[in-house]
Amino acid sequence: MRTASGTTVPGNRWDLLDGTAGATTTVSVVVPYYRQQTQLDLMLAALERQDYPRDRLEVIVADDGSPEPPRVECALPVTVVTQEDRGFxxxxxxxxxxxxxxxxxxxxxxxxxxxxxxxxxxxxRLPALVPDALTVGRRRHADLTALGRLPQPGDPVLDEPAWLVDAYRGSRDLLDADDRSYRHVISAVMCCRRTFFDEIGGFDESFTSYGGEDWELANRAWLAGAVLAHVPTAVAWHDGPDWAGRPDDRRRDAKNGEAMSLAPLVTDPAARRHGVRYAVPDVTAVVHSAGHTAASLIVTVGSILRHGDVTVWVDGDEASSFVGTWGIDDPRVRVGAPTAAETRRSRVAVEVGGRAVFGEKAFELLAGAGAGGSVRCTLPDGAFVTHETWRARRRARRWASALGVDEKAALALLFGAHTVDGHAVDVTTGPLRPDLSW
Structure with missing residues (x-):
């Protein structure tokens, strides 16, 4: 779908793009650096040999407080910026x-x-065509310091991480990306539009040890509607083995530290399987209080909360008084509407009107019926449920104006919209005055 603002694709279907972007896009190669002069020399020499037009290419070396500033000798324009050394x-x-x-x-x-x-x-190529694309290259491994150059046929090379190779193969180079594909984006070989980078807020600077910041950014980009792609022809060689292949007895502790840093920020259920609760929920649900009694409302809200990592906002004229009668002390239930900050990292948005009651399989069935887009469930007495991914909502919001439609229509174009009967997704309508006694 070509627009005046660029090209977009349905879902993650970057394979539908034809042609190339041409070599007209200006590119900034951003290089984090800390006391790696020999490796930087090799990298700059390799950038000089790129087949991309030199007048469209610049290098930014971002020094993380090295004792001595990096020396840059390169035929390309190079800018060095430095921050104070306060650790990694x-x-x-x-x-x-x-x-x-x-x-x-x-x-x-x-x-x-x-x-x-x-x-x-x-x-x-892809970010030049699609403004909200995020691409990752293929990182191979060799002892470049010993070779003093890129490997040639016959040179010894080191193993690539098998789990990553398998992931790219199994997802057809992320064409079949899903909510867990953020784990297959590596910041060492990553590319995106600067406008999209700025929109999602860049890297999270709370990460102050090795690892995790690329997964967190890729997860946030995916939730913002990014098109993910692995580009196997974009090959860069890492000097030395993959981190997992390094002989380090502290590696398990480091990985655990990375996991604990990520879990509050990444709502992937696999990251949150330890039984504790985090401030940001995986699912944000808005329940309208209109048409309810206090009793019917607690039945609706309770049926949602049984589905795990969920926060429910109850809105409407009687929301505060109804919730106040429950006598609860539950941070998962709030009055009003969620802010953008409260939903920024969530995967799923649910809206409920009327006395909908969710069965045990309801969320699973709704997710399957929506297939990454939107599904609306219609119920008796005017009740309804909508189940949408935040990823689809945010992409639709970004592209609606360029596509000449409203956000609802844009979501349907880009991700699909479906209508189902409540019985098909384990959702029913409860009574206005349920019996709560025991």
């Missing part, structure tokens, strides 16, 4: 580099990761 702050360094960049597309590349000549051209 790669996320903040990347943001600093992005803020200094002037290109339309940001190509993130670690200083110890050396690109092959066609790397930039391959990786920037």
């Amino acid at each position: 702050r790669a996320a903040a360094a990347r943001n600093l580099g992005a803020a200094a960049a002037t290109g339309d597309v940001l190509c993130f590349l670690d200083a110890d990761t050396i690109p092959e000549p066609g790397y930039v051209s391959a990786l920037v």
